[in-house]
Amino acid sequence: MQLLKIISAALALMLFAGCSVTQVKSSSPMLFASNKAIAHRGAFKKNGFPENSIASLREAIRLGCTGSEFDVRMTADEVLVVNHDPHHAGMDIEKTTYAQLRTKPLSNGEELPTLEAYLKAGLQDNKSTRLVLEIKPSPAGNERGQLLAQRVWEQVRKSKAGTWVEYISFDYAILTKLLSLDPKVVTHYLNGDKSPADLQTAGVKGLDYNYKVYQQNPQWINDAKALGLILNVWTVNEPSQVEWCIRQGFDFITTNEPEYLLQLSR
Numbered sequence: 001m002q003l004l005k006i007i008s009a010a011l012a013l014m015l016f017a018g019c020s021v022t023q024v025k026s027s028s029p030m031l032f033a034s035n036k037a038i039a040h041r042g043a044f045k046k047n048g049f050p051e052n053s054i055a056s057l058r059e060a061i062r063l064g065c066t067g068s069e070f071d072v073r074m075t076a077d078e079v080l081v082v083n084h085d086p087h088h089a090g091m092d093i094e095k096t097t098y099a100q101l102r103t104k105p106l107s108n109g110e111e112l113p114t115l116e117a118y119l120k121a122g123l124q125d126n127k128s129t130r131l132v133l134e135i136k137p138s139p140a141g142n143e144r145g146q147l148l149a150q151r152v153w154e155q156v157r158k159s160k161a162g163t164w165v166e167y168i169s170f171d172y173a174i175l176t177k178l179l180s181l182d183p184k185v186v187t188h189y190l191n192g193d194k195s196p197a198d199l200q201t202a203g204v205k206g207l208d209y210n211y212k213v214y215q216q217n218p219q220w221i222n223d224a225k226a227l228g229l230i231l232n233v234w235t236v237n238e239p240s241q242v243e244w245c246i247r248q249g250f251d252f253i254t255t256n257e258p259e260y261l262l263q264l265s266r
């Protein structure tokens with residue numbers, strides 16, 4: 001019996017030491033990279049790629065970030081596109097068709113990416129980088145936000161990307177809509193105005209709040225850990241702030257400087 005215990009302990013130790021990836025604190029069956037780096041809008045900055053471009057996503061995957069974040073909006077003809085701002089090349093995305101929007105390429109020559117194309121690029125040769133999909137609140141209001149959440153969920157299913165994707169939003173109703181479609185989806189809330197206990201009750205898996213929110217509510221860090229919630233923070237670029245987040249034991253750090261954070265992890 002004692003020998004069995006020793007052998008199983010040794011096996012567990014070998015497995016732990018040999019893994020460069022780890023099971024995440026979520027219901028996902030995926031084994032993502034064990035570092036904390038979530039590339040904000042992809043790994044765009046160091047190489048001068050456009051934010052939210054496929055080039056920045058592929059760079060985050062090449063670097064081995066544990067996640068690459070991007071923003072999703074919907075055009076007038078209900079095409080899902082990846083863009084941070086509500087406008088693209090001076091055109092209001094929600095009031096313009098995709099055919100019109102695609103006439104203006106990104107600065108590296110890429111077309112404005114559709115969510116379909118982005119997910120396809122994100123699944124290619126990617127075993128360690130989760131796709132952190134932010135659904136932007138719709139400027140047209142709650143009803144269109146709900147439609148946007150529905151369409152995004154349908155596209156993720158169609159693209160067979162469900163196990164790679166974790167959803168984030170400032171719009172709490174968008175997250176609850178996703179959870180009504182599938183209670184197992186991994187969601188993180190961005191807006192900083194709900195306690196860890198409230199999020200856990202709603203089935204939201206994580207907090208992804210601004211750095212300042214945690215400094216104003218430091219008890220939320222331990223509360224989240226005690227409740228088994230995922231702790232993420234945005235958008236942390238200054239070395240002293242990155243180091244503070246590491247010391248506090250955050251699971252993820254969303255940053256424009258993923259190279260710096262990865263260097264600290266090695």
Ligand code: MG
Pocket residue numbers: 041069070071134
């Ligand atoms: Mg974002």
